[in-house]
Amino acid sequence: MSESTPKLQDLAIRTIAMPKDTNPFGDIFGGWLVSQMDLAGALIAQKYSKKRVATVAINQMSFKKPVEVGDEVSCYARIDHFGHTSLTIHIEVWATSPLLEDTHKVTEGIFVFVALDDQGHPSPIDRTPTKK
Numbered sequence: 753m754s755e756s757t758p759k760l761q762d763l764a765i766r767t768i769a770m771p772k773d774t775n776p777f778g779d780i781f782g783g784w785l786v787s788q789m790d791l792a793g794a795l796i797a798q799k800y801s802k803k804r805v806a807t808v809a810i811n812q813m814s815f816k817k818p819v820e821v822g823d824e825v826s827c828y829a830r831i832d833h834f835g836h837t838s839l840t841i842h843i844e845v846w847a848t849s850p851l852l853e854d855t856h857k858v859t860e861g862i863f864v865f866v867a868l869d870d871q872g873h874p875s876p877i878d879r880t881p882t883k884k
């Protein structure tokens with residue numbers, strides 16, 4: 753059974769697939785989607801670690817359906833694991849065709865980010881909640 757709504761809560765990025773994001777055949781380039789996911793994961797990792805971060809691993813990527821030019825592309829994220837210096841983030845990408853009003857999952861993957869200090873070395877994550 754295919755899913756019809758995103759399960760992950762944190763909407764990190766929403767953008768539109770443009771003609772410049774296509775490969776020579778006119779299809780949306782997988783590398784463009786991965787870069788959107790990387791940006792989305794980095795935003796969430798920075799938000800929760802309150803530090804600069806670097807991507808250290810991308811695991812379990814799967815491309816399920818194509819993205820069409822003009823689709824609204826939304827990256828949803830959920831932190832699966834807080835490590836000592838790392839965060840493991842599950843990212844799903846959903847595409848909505850504005851004309852057909854159809855929303856479907858196109859890609860998902862597990863991204864690992866490492867929090868860094870000013871010298872670019874791994875730095876422990878402080879999970880103390882931010883005061884409001």
Ligand SMILES: CC(C)(COP(=O)(O)OP(=O)(O)OC[C@H]1O[C@@H](n2cnc3c(N)ncnc32)[C@H](O)[C@@H]1OP(=O)(O)O)[C@@H](O)C(=O)NCCC(=O)NCCS
Pocket residue numbers: 806807808809834835836837838839864866872873874
């Ligand atoms: C990120 C970086 C500073 C980490 O340095 P490192 O020497 O590997 O650090 P460590 O071995 O102490 O690992 C740090 C954390 O990353 C995790 N980690 C390292 N490699 C990993 C991998 N391949 N998969 C999952 N987690 C990994 C470790 O488990 C550790 O997590 P923890 O502290 O929560 O237990 C270094 O690998 C680096 O600079 N990589 C390049 C990053 C980059 O340029 N990314 C953009 C690519 S274009």
